[in-house]
Amino acid sequence: MNIFIKIFLLVLLYPVLPIMYFLLMNETKPRKNIVLGVTLPYPALDDPELKAACQQFKRALGKAVLLLAFPPFLVFFADSISVVMFILFYWLLLAIIIPFIPYTKYHRKLKALKQERNWEAGSSQKILVDLKALAANDVQAKVWPVIPALLVSAFPLAYELTAGLSQTHFSILAFCATLLLVTVLFFTLYRLVSRQRTEIIAEDSEYNLVLTRIRRVNWTRFWLSAAWINALYTVILWLSVTGRTVFFVFLLATALYTVAILWTVLKAEFATRNMQHKLAAASPAPLYTDEDRYWINGMFYYNPNDQKSLVSNRVGIGMTVNLARPAGKITMAFALLCLLSVPVLPLWVMAEEFTPLRIEATESAIVITHLSEIAKIMAQEIESVELLPELPAARRIVGTGMDNLRKGTFDVEGYGRGKLYLNPRQPPFLVIYTRQGFIMINGTGEVLAFLEDKIPGFSP
Amino acid sequence: MILSLDFSSETPIYLQIRNQVLLAIAGGKLKPGEKLPAIRTLANEAGVNMMTVNKAYQLLKEEGIISIDRRSGAFVSLSRDSKADVLARLSKELELIVSEAKVKGISKAEMRELFNRLLEGMEEEK
Numbered sequence: 149m150n151i152f153i154k155i156f157l158l159v160l161l162y163p164v165l166p167i168m169y170f171l172l173m174n175e176t177k178p179r180k181n182i183v184l185g186v187t188l189p190y191p192a193l194d195d196p197e198l199k200a201a202c203q204q205f206k207r208a209l210g211k212a213v214l215l216l217a218f219p220p221f222l223v224f225f226a227d228s229i230s231v232v233m234f235i236l237f238y239w240l241l242l243a244i245i246i247p248f249i250p251y252t253k254y255h256r257k258l259k260a261l262k263q264e265r266n267w268e269a270g271s272s273q274k275i276l277v278d279l280k281a282l283a284a285n286d287v288q289a290k291v292w293p294v295i296p297a298l299l300v301s302a303f304p305l306a307y308e309l310t311a312g313l314s315q316t317h318f319s320i321l322a323f324c325a326t327l328l329l330v331t332v333l334f335f336t337l338y339r340l341v342s343r344q345r346t347e348i349i350a351e352d353s354e355y356n357l358v359l360t361r362i363r364r365v366n367w368t369r370f371w372l373s374a375a376w377i378n379a380l381y382t383v384i385l386w387l388s389v390t391g392r393t394v395f396f397v398f399l400l401a402t403a404l405y406t407v408a409i410l411w412t413v414l415k416a417e418f419a420t421r422n423m424q425h426k427l428a429a430a431s432p433a434p435l436y437t438d439e440d441r442y443w444i445n446g447m448f449y450y451n452p453n454d455q456k457s458l459v460s461n462r463v464g465i466g467m468t469v470n471l472a473r474p475a476g477k478i479t480m481a482f483a484l485l486c487l488l489s490v491p492v493l494p495l496w497v498m499a500e501e502f503t504p505l506r507i508e509a510t511e512s513a514i515v516i517t518h519l520s521e522i523a524k525i526m527a528q529e530i531e532s533v534e535l536l537p538e539l540p541a542a543r544r545i546v547g548t549g550m551d552n553l554r555k556g557t558f559d560v561e562g563y564g565r566g567k568l569y570l571n572p573r574q575p576p577f578l579v580i581y582t583r584q585g586f587i588m589i590n591g592t593g594e595v596l597a598f599l600e601d602k603i604p605g606f607s608p
Numbered sequence: 609m610i611l612s613l614d615f616s617s618e619t620p621i622y623l624q625i626r627n628q629v630l631l632a633i634a635g636g637k638l639k640p641g642e643k644l645p646a647i648r649t650l651a652n653e654a655g656v657n658m659m660t661v662n663k664a665y666q667l668l669k670e671e672g673i674i675s676i677d678r679r680s681g682a683f684v685s686l687s688r689d690s691k692a693d694v695l696a697r698l699s700k701e702l703e704l705i706v707s708e709a710k711v712k713g714i715s716k717a718e719m720r721e722l723f724n725r726l727l728e729g730m731e732e733e734k
Contacts, residue, residue: 273616277654279609279629279638282645283681345653351610435610453615454655 154223154232156399160406161236162220167410168247169213171464175251176202179421180349180428180436184251185446185462186258187438192267201257208250216243229550230498237494241487248447251463255446268438273453276437280353281346281360288342289368294335294375301331301379304386319546320389327382331375337467338371340458344467349424350431362423363460370416374409381405391543391559417465449476500548505555505571507589509598514580516569516589518555523569525580525587527602534579535591535608539572560588609637613654621656625664630673633684644674644682671697 175184178193184205192198220239223232262268305324344367347359381401388398428434442451447463450471457475461468469476499519506517516523540561547556547568554568563579566586570577576591578599589595596608609632613624632638644650647665651658665682668674672694675685709719 273614275613275615275654277611277613277650279611279632279645279650280642282649282653283643343652348610353609451655455652455657456655 151224156403157232157236158220158223160403161240163406163410164240165213165216165243168243169209172209172247172251173206175463176206178425179462180424181434182462184258185255185440185443186262187436187440188258188262189267190434190436192262192265195265197261198258201254201261205250205254208253209247212246212250216246228501230494230501233497234494237490241490244487252445252447259440262440274437275453276348276435278346278348278353278356281348281357284357289339289364291339293372294338297372297375297379298331298335301328301375301382304328304382308386320386323389324382324386327378327385331378331382334371334375334378337458338368338375341367341371343456344458344460345456347424348435348437349428350435351433352431355427355431359424359427363420366416366420367466370412373412377405377408377412389545391545413465444471448480500555501550501553505553505569505590507569507592507595509594514589514595514598518553518569522555523567523587525582527598529582529584530580530599530603531583532581533599533603533606534581535596536577536579536588537575539570539575539577539588542568554588563588611654613656620660621654622660622663622667625650625661626667629664629668630671633673633686638684640684640686642684643680644684646681 177183178188181188181190181193183193183198183202188198216239220236222235226232226235305321305328308321308324341364344364346356347363348356349359350356384393384397384401387393388395388401439451440446442454443449443462447468448471449459449462449468452472454470454472457470457473457479458467459470460466469479471477471480503519508515508517512527514525515521516525540563542554542558542560544554545557545559545565547558548554549556549558552571552573554570554572556568557565558568559565560568563586566588568588570588570590574590578589578591578595580587580589580599591608599606600608611625611628613621615621617624619627629638629644633640638644644665645653647658647661651661654661665674665676669676673684673686674682676682706719
């Protein structure tokens with residue numbers, strides 16, 4: 149496997165670890181009056197035992213992150229793509245899950261401390277609403293800035309659909325449709341920002357109004373930027389998978405896409421958080437409600453009294469769903485499904501890579517099997533055959549392209565677009581011409597004998 | 609003005625909204641002409657049904673405390689009901705409260721003291 153691809157994958161995935169570390173470390177800084185997902189009275193924020201618990205958490209988190217820091221570099225000792233994916237994807241999953249182990253431990257420790265010190269703030273079934281701030285903030289985000297992004301994102305799908313649909317392009321359509329759906333999702337979230345609950349940090353409505361506006365402006369800007377970034381990436385990805393740009397452009401665009409999304413999301417979160425901290429500190433009469441009972445381990449929100457499906461996240465950044473609402477349950481199930489697909493994908497690639505491609509001749513046809521029967525070439529369909537000692541350069545359009553397997557539709561230099569079912573490491577190769585186009589396979593002894601028998605004039 | 613809705617309270621939510629808006633106006637936290645959030649917005653924010661907020665607003669409207677306009681929404685607007693009408697309505701409500709106090713064994717002096725304290729509180733806030 150190409151070392152540059154390994155470096156690219158590493159550069160793309162490795163930032164997950166420092167980001168997790170940075171975000172969870174930041175949970176020890178009071179967000180309003182919430183530390184490690186636990187709501188505390190403002191005077192308790194200076195408690196020495198609380199500070200000691202935060203220090204212990206930082207050390208435990210540091211150890212967990214250190215443990216995860218080296219395994220990804222094992223990719224430099226692996227040759228096969230599936231093994232590289234196995235290392236990186238399983239590491240990714242662990243890098244997301246493991247830092248939450250110390251977080252959960254110290255979250256529970258702080259909860260116990262809160263109970264011990266009687267830091268609960270009365271009835272937790274109370275909801276505070278700032279009537280003045282709410283009345284002044286009754287404004288929806290405008291639709292027009294996102295419309296061009298939606299059109300740009302829809303263009304590749306529309307082009308493919310109008311240019312002529314065939315089975316071959318199904319995965320390209322799926323690519324375009326998925327990325328369009330992501331843009332639509334960003335657009336929906338952009339609109340939902342203004343429906344999020346008003347921030348309440350003080351008795352004085354002015355403070356609440358300013359903070360709510362700052363949060364909404366920052367997050368509206370983020371979702372708008374994300375929709376545009378995704379729209380542009382959709383076009384670049386489409387140009388890449390349809391062979392209109394070189395592979396390097398796709399790699400560069402993917403790296404830039406990741407950096408741009410991360411940069412804008414962190415910028416939105418920390419601009420809001422800093423302002424929240426400043427305003428809460430400046431407020432003469434800070435105010436808060438204790439909603440800890442609705443937060444499972446400080447991470448998952450479950451509040452049957454709240455009709456909102458989306459709320460500001462307590463840990464990390466952005467928003468989270470209310471698991472008591474049907475929309476929240478569906479979203480969480482989908483997110484879990486995506487997370488579970490992370491360990492499944494490398495196993496599937498492993499099966500693709502290590503299952504040998506079988507090309508056999510029966511009485512009347514050549515049958516190609518790889519995991520299941522993937523092609524059958526009937527003798528009467530064959531118009532002509534060409535034997536190649538070497539495989540010409542080929543670029544994958546749809547299918548699998550590995551060092552030991554080419555399976556799917558490829559653009560082959562000097563031949564155009566056709567089907568390839570072969571192991572590039574096993575010459576010679578056969579180009580079989582049929583009325584539907586050409587198919588390239590390995591020229592095994594069994595197949596050569598079959599063709600010599602069935603095709604007049606063919607001699608290996 | 610902060611509305612504090614307690615879901616564990618025996619007082620219905622619509623009445624909590626009505627009572628707190630009334631107290632805020634009496635305490636000068638909400639002034640005549642000040643805009644109130646739209647029914648949908650408040651219901652969405654508080655996580656309650658729109659009917660609940662609508663019921664509270666209708667009650668406040670009937671009592672002449674707010675006005676509801678289809679275009680500009682709800683706003684504080686003390687009605688021009690005659691003083692005699694308001695006094696008659698309050699008298700009925702107070703009669704019920706006084707009766708309840710009597711049943712519960714609260715003396716006239718205690719009631720008078722309570723009433724005086726509330727009136728003093730209102731004057732201070734204003």
